[in-house]
Amino acid sequence: MTDPHRITENTAQTVVFLETLAALVQKSPESYSADASNDLAAHIRGMAEAVTTNARVDPGLLDTTRRYAALDWHNELVAVLFAPEHRAKMH
Numbered sequence: 482m483t484d485p486h487r488i489t490e491n492t493a494q495t496v497v498f499l500e501t502l503a504a505l506v507q508k509s510p511e512s513y514s515a516d517a518s519n520d521l522a523a524h525i526r527g528m529a530e531a532v533t534t535n536a537r538v539d540p541g542l543l544d545t546t547r548r549y550a551a552l553d554w555h556n557e558l559v560a561v562l563f564a565p566e567h568r569a570k571m572h
Contacts, residue, residue, distance in 0.1 A: 499529035
């Protein structure tokens with residue numbers, strides 16, 4: 482029996498997940514220096530580009546997935562950025 486609430490995963494979701502992860506890493510250098518955070522974020526973005534190219538992700542589907550993900554991840558990103566250990570670094 483299949484779960485009617487389950488969203489079918491697709492390659493566009495993988496790309497958007499990697500892009501979101503890169504943004505979180507770059508904006509949250511708590512565990513790394515700022516330079517290391519930027520390097521890791523660039524590496525993750527490179528992975529997203531490779532998936533997009535190698536899997537031939539449909540640009541329209543990717544755009545739609547990015548728009549929906551922006552809504553879903555906005556609250557998560559805000560929660561991370563405004564965590565107590567990050568507040569002092571926010572300007």
